[in-house]
Amino acid sequence: MNDQIDISIVVPVYNEGPIVHNSYDIIMKELIQHAEKFEIIFVDDGSVDDTFAHLEILALKDNRIKLIKLSSNCGSHMAIRAGLSYAVGRCACFIACDMQEPPYLIYKMKAELSENYNIVWAVRNSRKDSIITIIFAKLFYWMARKVVTHNIPPTGASMFMISDKVLTALNQYEERNLTLEGLFATMGFKSAYIYYERKKRIMGNSKWTLSKKLKLFIDFFIAYSNIPIRFVSLMGIFFSIIGFFWSSYIIFRAIISRDLALGWPALISILLVGFGVTNISLGVIAEYLWRTLDEARKRPKYIIEKLINIE
Known part of the structure; x- marks a missing residue:
C-alpha cells in the first residue's frame, strides 16, 4: 500500500x-x-x-x-x-x-x-x-x-x-x-x-x-450457499413421498370399495401442484446455470x- x-x-x-x-x-x-x-x-x-x-x-x-x-x-x-x-x-x-x-x-x-x-x-x-x-x-x-x-x-x-x-x-x-x-x-x-x-x-x-433488491437477494443466497439447490432436492423427495402414499391410497380404495370418484378438481389440483414444484425447481437450477455461464464468458x-x- x-x-x-x-x-x-x-x-x-x-x-x-x-x-x-x-x-x-x-x-x-x-x-x-x-x-x-x-x-x-x-x-x-x-x-x-x-x-x-x-x-x-x-x-x-x-x-x-x-x-x-x-x-x-x-x-x-x-x-x-x-x-x-x-x-x-x-x-x-x-x-x-x-x-x-x-x-x-x-x-x-x-x-x-x-x-x-x-x-x-x-x-x-x-x-x-x-x-x-x-x-x-x-x-x-x-x-x-x-x-x-x-x-x-x-x-x-x-x-x-x-x-x-x-x-x-x-x-x-x-x-x-x-x-x-x-x-x-x-x-x-x-x-x-x-x-x-x-x-x-x-x-x-x-x-x-x-x-x-430481488437480484441482491438471489445473488446473496446463490453465491454463498448451497441451500437453494439443496432445497430443490429435498422438495423433490418430499413430493415424491406424498405422491407414493397418495397413489397407494388410491389403489387401496379402488381395490376395497371400487367406488372411487375423485373427479376433475382433485386431478387438476394435483397437476397444478406438480407443475408449480417443477417450475420452481427449474427456476432455481436456471439461476445456477445462468451464473455459471455469466462467469464462463469472462466478460x-x-x-x-x-x-x-x-x-
Whole structure:
C-alpha cells in the first residue's frame, strides 16, 4: 500500500448531480479535522445526468479527489469494487453519497481497525425507512444469518472499513455476481462492530429499485450457499413421498370399495401442484446455470470510461 495515504474512501454515485457538492463538503468537514492523508474516490456508476461534470469540478480544485467513470450502470456493489481496486490507502471504506451514514463513522471505524480486526462494520441500531423496506431488510438479514453465516450483523451494515490485507484479498476475486456483505462475512477475517443510528434521508433518492433488491437477494443466497439447490432436492423427495402414499391410497380404495370418484378438481389440483414444484425447481437450477455461464464468458465486470487524478 502507498505509505503516503492513510485512508481511501470510496463513494459510489448514480444520478446524484444536485447533491455531490454538498456530500463532498460534509465529508471534507470531517476529514480535515484529522491529521491524516486521505483520498476520496468517487465512482460514477453510469449516470445519465450531469453528475460527472460536477465531480470533474471537484477534482480540478482538489487532487485528493479521484474519479472513476463507468461506461454503464453496474450497480452499487460493482461500483464500490471498482473504486476499491484503485484504492492505495492503508485502509479503505465506503460511504453512500446521500449521507444517511454520518462521516464521523469513518474515523470511529478506523479506531477499531487493528491487528486483531481486519474488517469493521458500522451496524444500524435502527432505521428510519418505510415499513416495507424495514420488513424486507429484516427478512433478508434473518435468512442470511440462518442460511449463510452468523458473521453478518442482524440489522445489516451500510458501511464498512477494511484493512489493506482484506483489500488485497478482495481484489483477487473475479466473480461478477457477488455481494460485498456476503463476501466480507465469509472471508474468514475477524470483524469488529460499531453501532449508530441511521439518519432519515435528507437529500437524494434511493436507487435501490425492487428489481435490484430481488437480484441482491438471489445473488446473496446463490453465491454463498448451497441451500437453494439443496432445497430443490429435498422438495423433490418430499413430493415424491406424498405422491407414493397418495397413489397407494388410491389403489387401496379402488381395490376395497371400487367406488372411487375423485373427479376433475382433485386431478387438476394435483397437476397444478406438480407443475408449480417443477417450475420452481427449474427456476432455481436456471439461476445456477445462468451464473455459471455469466462467469464462463469472462466478460469484464465493468468497463471504465474515464479516470481522473488516478495514475
